Amino acid sequence: MNQTFIKKLINLSSIIGILATIALLIYGYQAGIFSSAEQLSYMISQAGIWGPLIFIFIQIIQCVIPIIPGGLSCVAGIILFGPFYGFIYNYIGILLGSLINFILARHYGKPLIETIVSKKTYNKYISWLDRGKHFDKLFALAIFMPVAPDDFLCMLAGLTKMTYKKFITIIVLGKPASLLVYSLGLTTALEAIMKTLG
Template sequence: MNEKIISKKVLRLISILGIVATILAIIYGYQKGIFTSTDRLQAAVKEAGIWGPLLFIGIQIVQVVVPIIPGGITCVAGVVIFGPLEGFLYNYIGIVIGSIINFALARSYGQTFIRSMVSEKLYEKYIGWLSERERFDKLFALAIFFPVAPDDFLCMLAGLTKMTYKKFTTIILLGKPAALMAYSFSLTAVLQFVTRYVTRYL
């Protein structure tokens, strides 16, 4: 129990530090003029060469396993920085790899690992899915396809079942694109609307 409490405190601290780091990076970017226009932001990323996409994919992987940055922020950032197609691709690669890692960690370390990563409320809300042995795969696939459930947690939950790596990976590969596209582009549209409003009226 003590290890569980300590793990949650460490994860909470990491998440807070991640958010603080993100805010500081945004402030730094504005001071340097990187975030004052999309062109400057994209130019800065291009100057980084192959390291730009690789760094972004790495950040996306980490935020799936350890939510140091809200997933919505990184999804939108990918589209804004790299454009619709490349941004979607890098988001997709990072999230798929992170999801497989979550599945593997849960498969290796079981419920103790999962309960140290999520709130007890969230755990109790979905743990009942495990009793739906014959329906779990279908419920999981639907949850991955439609962006309405905590996908990262459900990937861990799937690790507690007898689902094979092949089946899990297939569901993730086929189910993620539609949900990710809808989620990323809808948030990007909202961000663009807010940006235009602020620019016009403030």
């Protein structure tokens, strides 16, 4: 299975993911699921414990293979489960997904990364590996910021000599701030759009 085929498969899955998201949003709107917080909460409660577990699993997969836009899944978590639990479930899913990215890169190296990420992103950040010990500081700072390509950077970290302990510490401590800013920012923007359309 060559890299070109895998890239095409990933691109196809991303398109399918976006279309499925749009279809679910349209269905939810027509079914009245998004008409009130009560309706949304009722739908989630019907899924029981499976609701959060399915969402966390989707977030994990999303970190490794971008099926739907990452920001959209973060917002979905907050809309579906509320600010507190939505943040917790997003955090758990992204933490586990980030660790998987690190492990995959450590075991399969650059060929895997080149297959999954775009050439533009790869070329922009691959030079970080030449920074030696400064990579760890750059990585920690990037994880803390809400605009960096975290999933790719976690893979990049897997190519370095960074220990699992240091990686997990950086992710655990750095992720909450960026996730909070990112999720709440997108949620606020979405609410403003909904008010405008309403």
